[in-house]
Amino acid sequence: MLMKVIRAQNAGFCWGVERAIDIARDFAKKGKRPVYTDGPLIHNSQMMERLEGEGIREVGDYQSRADLTIDAEEDANSVLVVRAHGISPERRKYLKSLGIEFRDATCPDVGIVAGKIRLHAKKGYHTVIYGDARHPEAIGLMGYTEGRGHVISSKEDIDALPDLGEQVTMVSQTTMFTEDFQELADYLRERFPQALIFDTICGATKDRQGDIAVLMDHGVEAYVVIGGHHSANTRKLAMLARRTGKPTFHIETAKEIDPVEMGSFRCVGVTAGASTPEFLISEVCNRLAEISPQAAPASAQ
Numbered sequence: 293m294l295m296k297v298i299r300a301q302n303a304g305f306c307w308g309v310e311r312a313i314d315i316a317r318d319f320a321k322k323g324k325r326p327v328y329t330d331g332p333l334i335h336n337s338q339m340m341e342r343l344e345g346e347g348i349r350e351v352g353d354y355q356s357r358a359d360l361t362i363d364a365e366e367d368a369n370s371v372l373v374v375r376a377h378g379i380s381p382e383r384r385k386y387l388k389s390l391g392i393e394f395r396d397a398t399c400p401d402v403g404i405v406a407g408k409i410r411l412h413a414k415k416g417y418h419t420v421i422y423g424d425a426r427h428p429e430a431i432g433l434m435g436y437t438e439g440r441g442h443v444i445s446s447k448e449d450i451d452a453l454p455d456l457g458e459q460v461t462m463v464s465q466t467t468m469f470t471e472d473f474q475e476l477a478d479y480l481r482e483r484f485p486q487a488l489i490f491d492t493i494c495g496a497t498k499d500r501q502g503d504i505a506v507l508m509d510h511g512v513e514a515y516v517v518i519g520g521h522h523s524a525n526t527r528k529l530a531m532l533a534r535r536t537g538k539p540t541f542h543i544e545t546a547k548e549i550d551p552v553e554m555g556s557f558r559c560v561g562v563t564a565g566a567s568t569p570e571f572l573i574s575e576v577c578n579r580l581a582e583i584s585p586q587a588a589p590a591s592a593q
């Protein structure tokens with residue numbers, strides 16, 4: 293008998309990441325060289341290597357803060373693509389000033405969050421963003437708050453907020469946990485009862501988080517979560533899987549699978565972060581499906 297491998301329905305690229313990759317690849321196919329991206333287009337080193345081979349090259353830094361060394365004359369045939377995470381209005385202005393072709397591939401779902409922030413900031417609202425202050429999406433969104441933005445990730449952070457008055461709005465970075473957002477929104481309302489709360493976690497994130505429970509219903513004994521060890525959304529998926537109490541393995545490639553360790557499970561659920569390419573998911577599923585379970589399932593870690 294071989295191991296039963298159940299793949300999550302929404303594993304891998306979300307539509308926003310896929311769209312940004314397609315935009316960059318289209319430019320490369322049309323002969324643009326190089327196709328620059330402001331920071332890594334995707335948080336997956338195996339996929340970045342493939343893209344590099346296609347003429348798509350990262351410049352700048354993870355947070356999209358660094359000045360870029362682009363020479364408009366030398367790079368006359370190049371194009372600069374903004375990642376799905378989006379950027380602040382100031383960064384957009386800077387990138388456009390570099391004098392080469394510019395294409396914004398910000399995910400439309402991130403654009404919706406930016407629009408909500410901008411609309412309320414113009415009316416004088418303070419914006420509370422539930423997210424990771426070091427993540428490029430949160431950094432970009434802060435740029436729409438007109439200097440009245442606060443990134444929070446815990447109740448302690450809410451306690452530490454200054455008195456924001458009555459005009460307060462709260463949004464979320466698109467990739468956060470839904471349950472945690474609701475809990476923090478309720479807590480924020482205790483301090484700021486008039487706060488306008490917008491759940492802006494994107495549908496793709498909610499689908500991927502929901503899949504963890506669906507896999508549990510299918511009787512998986514362990515989870516394998518595939519994606520870059522530095523990918524925030526993959527790490528969150530792994531964290532959510534661990535919350536179920538089932539053994540969870542966060543791996544980047546099939547090479548990290550230990551057949552002996554995995555052999556103690558009869559049924560394994562596989563999912564992957566929004567930045568994990570299909571070829572890595574298929575490799576992992578195929579490798580797992582070749583394993584013969586050795587013994588009774590391991591107890592939950």
Ligand code: SF4
Pocket residue numbers: 306307308309376377399400401402466467494495496497566
């Ligand atoms: S995770 Fe959601 S918001 Fe982010 S790129 Fe994917 S679809 Fe867009």
